[in-house]
Amino acid sequence: MTELKNDRFLKALMREPVDVTPVWMMRQAGRYLPEYKASRARAGSFMDLCTSPEMACEVTLQPLERFDLDAAILFSDILTIPDAMGLGLYFAEGEGPRFKHPVRTAKEVEALPVPDPEDELRYVMDAVRLIRKELNGRVPLIGFSGSPWTLATYMVEGSSTKEYANVKKMMFDQPDIMHKLLDTTARSVTSYLNAQIEAGAQAVMIFDTWGGVLTPRDYREFSLSYMDKIVKGLKRENDGRKVPVVLFTKGGGTWLQDMAATGCDALGIDWTMDMGTARSQVGDKVALQGNMDPSILYSSPERIRKEVATILESYGNGNGHVFNLGHGIHQHVDPERAKVFVDAVHELSAAYHK
Amino acid sequence: MTELKNDRFLKALMREPVDVTPVWMMRQAGRYLPEYKASRARAGSFMDLCTSPEMACEVTLQPLERFDLDAAILFSDILTIPDAMGLGLYFAEGEGPRFKHPVRTAKEVEALPVPDPEDELRYVMDAVRLIRKELNGRVPLIGFSGSPWTLATYMVEGSSTKEYANVKKMMFDQPDIMHKLLDTTARSVTSYLNAQIEAGAQAVMIFDTWGGVLTPRDYREFSLSYMDKIVKGLKRENDGRKVPVVLFTKGGGTWLQDMAATGCDALGIDWTMDMGTARSQVGDKVALQGNMDPSILYSSPERIRKEVATILESYGNGNGHVFNLGHGIHQHVDPERAKVFVDAVHELSAAYHK
Numbered sequence: 001m002t003e004l005k006n007d008r009f010l011k012a013l014m015r016e017p018v019d020v021t022p023v024w025m026m027r028q029a030g031r032y033l034p035e036y037k038a039s040r041a042r043a044g045s046f047m048d049l050c051t052s053p054e055m056a057c058e059v060t061l062q063p064l065e066r067f068d069l070d071a072a073i074l075f076s077d078i079l080t081i082p083d084a085m086g087l088g089l090y091f092a093e094g095e096g097p098r099f100k101h102p103v104r105t106a107k108e109v110e111a112l113p114v115p116d117p118e119d120e121l122r123y124v125m126d127a128v129r130l131i132r133k134e135l136n137g138r139v140p141l142i143g144f145s146g147s148p149w150t151l152a153t154y155m156v157e158g159s160s161t162k163e164y165a166n167v168k169k170m171m172f173d174q175p176d177i178m179h180k181l182l183d184t185t186a187r188s189v190t191s192y193l194n195a196q197i198e199a200g201a202q203a204v205m206i207f208d209t210w211g212g213v214l215t216p217r218d219y220r221e222f223s224l225s226y227m228d229k230i231v232k233g234l235k236r237e238n239d240g241r242k243v244p245v246v247l248f249t250k251g252g253g254t255w256l257q258d259m260a261a262t263g264c265d266a267l268g269i270d271w272t273m274d275m276g277t278a279r280s281q282v283g284d285k286v287a288l289q290g291n292m293d294p295s296i297l298y299s300s301p302e303r304i305r306k307e308v309a310t311i312l313e314s315y316g317n318g319n320g321h322v323f324n325l326g327h328g329i330h331q332h333v334d335p336e337r338a339k340v341f342v343d344a345v346h347e348l349s350a351a352y353h354k
Numbered sequence: 355m356t357e358l359k360n361d362r363f364l365k366a367l368m369r370e371p372v373d374v375t376p377v378w379m380m381r382q383a384g385r386y387l388p389e390y391k392a393s394r395a396r397a398g399s400f401m402d403l404c405t406s407p408e409m410a411c412e413v414t415l416q417p418l419e420r421f422d423l424d425a426a427i428l429f430s431d432i433l434t435i436p437d438a439m440g441l442g443l444y445f446a447e448g449e450g451p452r453f454k455h456p457v458r459t460a461k462e463v464e465a466l467p468v469p470d471p472e473d474e475l476r477y478v479m480d481a482v483r484l485i486r487k488e489l490n491g492r493v494p495l496i497g498f499s500g501s502p503w504t505l506a507t508y509m510v511e512g513s514s515t516k517e518y519a520n521v522k523k524m525m526f527d528q529p530d531i532m533h534k535l536l537d538t539t540a541r542s543v544t545s546y547l548n549a550q551i552e553a554g555a556q557a558v559m560i561f562d563t564w565g566g567v568l569t570p571r572d573y574r575e576f577s578l579s580y581m582d583k584i585v586k587g588l589k590r591e592n593d594g595r596k597v598p599v600v601l602f603t604k605g606g607g608t609w610l611q612d613m614a615a616t617g618c619d620a621l622g623i624d625w626t627m628d629m630g631t632a633r634s635q636v637g638d639k640v641a642l643q644g645n646m647d648p649s650i651l652y653s654s655p656e657r658i659r660k661e662v663a664t665i666l667e668s669y670g671n672g673n674g675h676v677f678n679l680g681h682g683i684h685q686h687v688d689p690e691r692a693k694v695f696v697d698a699v700h701e702l703s704a705a706y707h708k
Contacts, residue, residue, distance in 0.1 A: 163684050165652050172653035172661075215625045215647055217664070253608050254627055271569045273608055293569055298519050299526035307526075310571070330517050 002137035004202075009071040010140050013203060013244035013266045013287050015320035021312065021349035022070035023342050024142075027328030028063040029075045033335055035062050046091050050077050053126035060131050064139065066335060067342045070322075071139050071203070074131065074196070076124055078146030078207055081188050082155045084115035095159070102158030104166065106174070109181045114188045117195030124192075125199040132200035143201030145193050147208035147249075148185040148230075149223035155181070164213055171222055178222065186226040190233040197235050197243050205246040205268070206230065212251020219255060228262040246289055250327060253278070260285045271326030275315040287320035292341070294325045297333040301340045308344040317352050356491035358556075363425040364494050367557060367598035367620045367641050369674035375666065375703035376424035377696050378496075381682030382417040383429045387689055389416050400445050404431050407480035414485050418493065420689060421696045424676075425493050425557070428485065428550070430478055432500030432561055435542050436509045438469035449513070456512030458520065460528070463535045468542045471549030478546075479553040486554035497555030499547055501562035501603075502539040502584075503577035509535070518567055525576055532576065540580040544587040551589050551597050559600040559622070560584065566605020573609060582616040600643055604681060607632070614639045625680035630668040641674035646695070648679045651687040655694045662698040671706050 004010075008022035030036055039059050043049040050056060060075040079097050083089035088100030103109055115121055131141055154160070156167040171178045193204045211223040227247055236243045247259050248268025259267055260282045269278050269290030278288055296307045308323075315321045323345045329338065358364075362376035384390055393413050397403040404410060414429040433451050437443035442454030457463055469475055485495055508514070510521035525532045547558050565577040581601055590597045601613050602622025613621055614636045623632050623644030632642055650661045662677075669675045677699045683692065 163686075164649055165684065165686065168647070168649040169652045172650060172657045212626060216628050216631070218647075251605065251626065254631075272566060272605065274570050277570070277608075293522070293572075295518055295522040296526060298523045303526045330519065332517075332519065 002132075004137050004140060006070055006139045009322060010202060010241070010244060012320060012322045013246065013289075014242060015284065015287050017319055017353065019350065019353055020346045021321050021323050021352065023323040023345040024069050024071040024073065025063070025325050025329050025338065025342075026073075028067075028069065028073065028338075029059045030329060031331040032329055032333045032338070033062055033066070046077070047089065050075070050080065051123045053123055053130045056123075056127040057130045057134055060127075060141075061134060063338075067339055068346060069139065069342060071142050072131065072135060073142040073205075074124070074128060074144060074201065076127065076144070078144070078151065078209075079154055080121060080124060081115060081145065081185065081192055082151055084120035085112050085155075085188070087155060097154060097159065099154065099158045102166075103155045103181065104170070106177050106180075109177050109184070112181065112184045114184060114191060117192050121192060121195070125195055128196050128199035128201055140202035141200060142203045142205055143193060143196030144205045144207060145189045147206050147211060147223060148182045148189060148226040149214070150208050150210045151185050151189075152178070152181055153210045155185075164210075171218065182222060182226050186229050190230050193230065194233075194235050197238050200238065201243065202238055202241070203244045203246065204234065205248060208247065208249040208252070211249035216255065219249075219252075220258065223249070224255070224258055224262070227259075227264075231262045231264050244287075248289075256281045266320075266322065268324070269326065275311055275321070279315060279320075284320075287322065288315070289322040289324050291324070291326040294327055294330050294333075297325075297329065297337045297341060299337075301337065304337060304340050305344045305348070308341065309348050312345075312349050312352055315352075323349070356486075358491050358494060360424055360493045363676060364556060364595070364598060366674060366676045367600065367643075368596060369638065369641050371673055371707065373704065373707055374700045375675050375677050375706065377677040377699040378423050378425040378427065379417070379679050379683050379692065379696075380427075382421075382423065382427065382692075383413045384683060385685040386683055386687045386692070387416055387420070400431070401443065404429070404434065405477045407477055407484045410477075410481040411484045411488055414481075414495075415488060417692075421693055422700060423493065423696060425496050426485065426489060427496040427559075428478070428482060428498060428555065430481065430498070432498070432505065432563075433508055434475060434478060435469060435499065435539065435546055436505055438474035439466050439509075439542070441509060451508060451513065453508065453512045456520075457509045457535065458524075460531050460534075463531050463538075466535065466538045468538060468545060471546050475546060475549070479549055482550050482553035482555055494556035495554060496557045496559055497547060497550030498559045498561060499543045501560050501565060501577060502536045502543060502580040503568070504562050504564045505539050505543075506532070506535055507564045509539075518564075525572065536576060536580050540583050544584050547584065548587075548589050551592050554592065555597065556592055556595070557598045557600065558588065559602060562601065562603040562606070565603035570609065573603075573606075574612065577603070578609070578612055578616070581613075581618075585616045585618050598641075602643075610635045620674075620676065622678070623680065628668045629665055629675070630670060633669060633674075638674075641676060642669070643676040643678050645678070645680040648681055648684050648687075651679075651683065651691045651695060653691075655691070658691060658694050659698045659702070662695065663702050666699075666703050666706055669706075677703070 244265035253273040266287035271293040598619035607627040620641035625647040
């Protein structure tokens, strides 16, 4: 077991004292980095990049070479689980993810398997093991999964969607079938995240990218209740250290208290709520991760620093803040501006941890 | 002056007693109706439909023939103002609205005129006058505009956008120029809505479709403050009767109290917040319009009626509720399901108005 040299991120998620606020960026390994684009070109398709543990490790580590980040996040896609269920994931150029076999009928839902993480998803676990080895204790590694509801939107629609017509029709008219689909998916996510933890993930995050398209009632019944089951089914320990769990529902600003009640350790916050407001809602129950508008990275270094200062002030003194963007970094951002952001967090946050 | 035969909608917006909850649907004149598609085909382009007062009147009245709606809404587009400013609006098939001349520089912003509603936008005022005449007091007519921030996103980007990169870059790096653009646009919206009121609009609604992509701080500075100016600059009286003003920020669930403080009469509520929660936040300050998930209209008549019942119960007894969808009706909805919805609101709401 390698000693962890920088554990600010894990400490902040457990609301323990740190010297400066830790920071990482959603999608920090991605298309805004020229070295990522070179790796991607060498790999072939996006899925070739995900399914090769060596390539996934390579791109996971790239942003750490450029920026003083406090965590690495596994490079992968949220749709690996439905792909392993046999839905046939592919990426149409410029059109986002697609499934060859969307799930629409009761029979198709009944037939869905719970994939074995060390079999159909072994490439992910091998990537986790390799990244941990290559990180050699430099910073902790975050594992992740999509939420059952978010995965279900792609599984039923077969692609990205604006209206969610098919998945909501199933939810409204055939709630039993939708619950069966979500239950199988939740069991798959639990087993997938536990395998990531066993393979070496030191924190895990559940991305509920599309929970925010639901009414509060439907959110609780069809998204949050399954994340709750997952949180309660996770092992949450690795090498004798607690593995914190972070829940993130984009657009979920009005449901933070419900999310905190699952027993997770932290919530991801998008930029449509002030950190201070979010903190006043959840109290000492959970840590908070967020929440800078990713578009700020298109602006000047001075403006970026000013926004970092505003968010630090909004969160205020004390423990429990992991700085991050409110969503993934945009692909046309200049990497130098990302560096300004990361450095500003460390420099300006010291005053809040005295 | 024709007597208004059904004034439930206006009464509910003023929180006065009504017999049943009034109902209308955002985008009720639209592509889900075969008769609309026929009119559109006859007119030529979408803009041909908007710029012909006769055609705009025809499609405005179509949903009233099918459904027992309590209000008509002017058929038009939110982008008529920037078009009248000279930006050159056109619709690329399947790609949404575009501008030939986006506004990106200080010089371009300085050059923006405030259009004369009875000159460049006379086709809209003629449509309002004609619709009022044809309605003949059957139900009230709603006029509308986009919010300055929402119009600015299209004016700066030149099209729909996912990242808002250009408009946010201007906002972050050149706030003075952005404020100048928003100020000119707000003066244009005020003059445009006042002209609609003079031409006969009996209520007006401001659609802030993209205010929800901002942080709370940026929302207050760059969207809400301009809607506030508009509300304070409106005449709000027509034929001796109060003209209520409705503000609607999609995704604005966490800012309802700030919105209510503008002095508007009602707020539009999307489906990501319960009506009861929204009502408890704004108290007796404003009426509320909303908030059924438009996707429910893909489901069965029983499920639609159940959702109507749930929302009525969530709002509870008393005045101040206008039933609506939380956003525009989707184009693939069966019009018969819209009828189920409208009828269910009238039938099930009577119990709440005893």
